[in-house]
Amino acid sequence: MALLPAATSPEWDALATRERADEDSEGGEVYQQGTVFQLVFRTFTKNKLAIIGVVIVCLLVLFCFVGPLFYHTDQVDTNIMQSNNPPSGANLLGTDNNGFDILGRLMVGGQSSIEIGLSVAILATFLGVVYGAVAGYFGKVVDTVMMRIVDIFLAIPVVFLFIFVSTIITPTTWLLILLLAGLSWLAPARLVRGETLSLRTREYVKAVKVMGGKSRRVVFRHIIPNAIGTIIVNATFQVADAILVLAVLQYLGFSLPFPHASWGEMLSQGSTFLSDGYWWEVYPALIAIILIVVAFNFIGDALRDSFEVRLQER
């Protein structure tokens, strides 16, 4: 198999692209395009919304993970003498019903949202990609059976399923990640399966088979790397979706037990005091959720455009 070691590498792909461009344009100037990822990166950085998205994510990550080093608050022991204080010098964004400092709680709550969102996206993407690629590659009965299973789980909305499951088990962080990932791999599975159906008929896949490549090699070394655009774009949206679903579940109370902090729970608790005018208990968490989801959606949209450019700017 050493004959074609770089068949799936970006360089090879770009080379192939350039060669094809040569044939089509009957001469003419062929300029250096660089690898696929350089091309994608260049288009991505030209997109203003993408940059805004990346900046927001970076700032929020800094805020949640580095912020607590500078802004020390107690997020474990309640202090009802200090409950529902409006913003002041001591508590920059006021305190909530339990006397927790809101700004500090935003940081701690954000940590778990980001950690869980990213973990769910990575795990779900991994599961979905392998599942979809296997289904699409083998086709026929395997595909039919595997995709009906996906259809079945897609028929019940994630939140409904999760509420059902959460009556059965009390989640810990890891269990929560596993559960959410176990319910969100369906979309990437469908996408990658569709991509695989078209990829498996390509010449390079046939070539590998002729040379005696095993199915596993074809799927992992050739099909999945060539679907990487779809996969990365979907993974970005998965992060946004996971954070949203998480926020909904936290709001409904089906999440990690107290005193675990999360943006969704802050909103749920704060909303009881909305009519008392305690705006600082509602809007900061709300803005945080919107910001991070918008940011990941921006990045996902820009990535999708960038990967499409690979196809268009030939």
Next chain:
Amino acid sequence: MTGYIIRRLGQAIVVVLGVTMIAFFLEHLLPGGIARAIIGSRATPQQIALFNKANGLDSPVWYQYWVFLGHLVHGNLGFSYKQNRSVNSIIANDLPRDLMLVGTSLVLAVLIAVPVGVVQAVKRNRGWDYAGTAVSFVLYSMPSYALGLILIGLVAIKFRIFPAIAPQGASVGAMLAHPSGLVLPIATLTLVTYALFSRYMRSAAIDSLAQDYIRTARAKGLSEKLVLWRHVLRNSLVPVTTLVGLSLPAVLTAGLVIEQLFNFQGLGLEYFTAATTYDFPVMVGITLLVGLATVVGNLLADLTYAILDPRVRY
């Protein structure tokens, strides 16, 4: 076409059967058994045995599933553990209200999203288009309850225009007698649904603007208004059918959250309450109904698409 319909129906039946399996077997995963969850941790073995016998839980699980399927075929969803009512009567009571909430919101969302999408497509990449995209982006990135909370904060608490609680009447008629209470729940769900639709509507309208028949219509001297009304708008309606069918899970999820937020006595709130009280027959019944709605929605989306668009042939 007939072959396609038959194949598609077969798939739908398999998926529905799968949904019944998930809904049924999930409750049996409860550690310690259903009886202990319902009658308490201090129940004696005799009481548990009695409960199991009364509810048919003493036979093998596979046999129970068989009995469950038999009841299902006869339209019997079982009896609630907590409320002294059959699941059928609970659903019969709540379903009309949900149809009102979800139905009205879907219709309103389509009525807003289609013209806005056409306007955005016509004025694309100008001020109004960007404004529209920004609004739908933010709406899309909000958890549904966050939007509801903002509306409650502004409309119900600050300006006191509409109440923050849905009418609590026993029937749809009684609820319609207090229409002001319906405004906020319906408005929230409409906006959430609009956000789901708007992204597709804009690109659908852009697609139809680029078609040859639009150029023909302009070339034969139709006024721009007629072109938009007769050709762009009508052709943009085709994807709406698919969109409505496919968006049902998301809309129902948003419905659950909004019902909880506004104390709207629908199936979503019923499901939520059932989950907090381990009322499994109710949960199974509603899960089945939601799954069925999704499957039927997808099926209708596919079929109407094939009928409406003569270019689609299977």
